[in-house]
Amino acid sequence: GRPPEGMWLPETAVDLETLDIMAELGIKFTILAPRQAHKVRKIGQKSWQDVSDGRIDPTTPYRLNLASGRTITLFFYDGPISRALAFEDLLERGENLVARLMSAFSEDRTWPQPVHVATDGETYGHHHSHGDMALAWSFP
Known part of the structure; x- marks a missing residue:
């Protein structure tokens, strides 16, 4: 076998601490529900786009920068x-x-x-x- 790269969280239940622990353990990505995103921005841009109503583009991967300095990639299901x-x-x-x-x-x-x-x-x-x-x- 090989170590997992991603992890499905039951019912997509998650918080920032859990995401940070996942990243610390080498998990590179997870899939979340569209309404779990609050705001996004393109890398290098300063302005944020509010997506709290679930209108996040599910065809794009998103990088979450965590307080620890680690990152994890988030995908949002359609x-x-x-x-x-x-x-x-x-x-x-x-x-x-x-x-x-x-x-x-x-x-x-x-x-x-x-x-x-x-x-x-x-x-x-x-x-x-x-x-x-x-x-x-x-x-x-």
């Missing part, structure tokens, strides 16, 4: 797609899921665009019958 996976019909057919994931990409963005989603494991099969099959079909 809230609307994640909600649709859990509570709508995206898992009725793999084609629905693929189409919705593809809709997250934009030709206006000039950077690689990861698309992150977060759902409970029981979504696939328990809450959505055959949801596991739709997910498997989506990633051949």
Whole structure:
């Protein structure tokens, strides 16, 4: 094996102390909910953008500078797609899921665009019958 680079926190529950401990232990990144971000700015810029309403761009990685001097990279999952996976019909057919994931990409963005989603494991099969099959079909 190899040491982990990232860590999923249950329910994305986190505080700055936990992020600092993760960074101290060599964890390079984690995934959070969009509403967990308060403000962001581009490296080298002075002005901050308020994203506390959940409107953070989930296709961009964010570097968090911690009080200890350490850093950790934060990714934010796509809230609307994640909600649709859990509570709508995206898992009725793999084609629905693929189409919705593809809709997250934009030709206006000039950077690689990861698309992150977060759902409970029981979504696939328990809450959505055959949801596991739709997910498997989506990633051949």
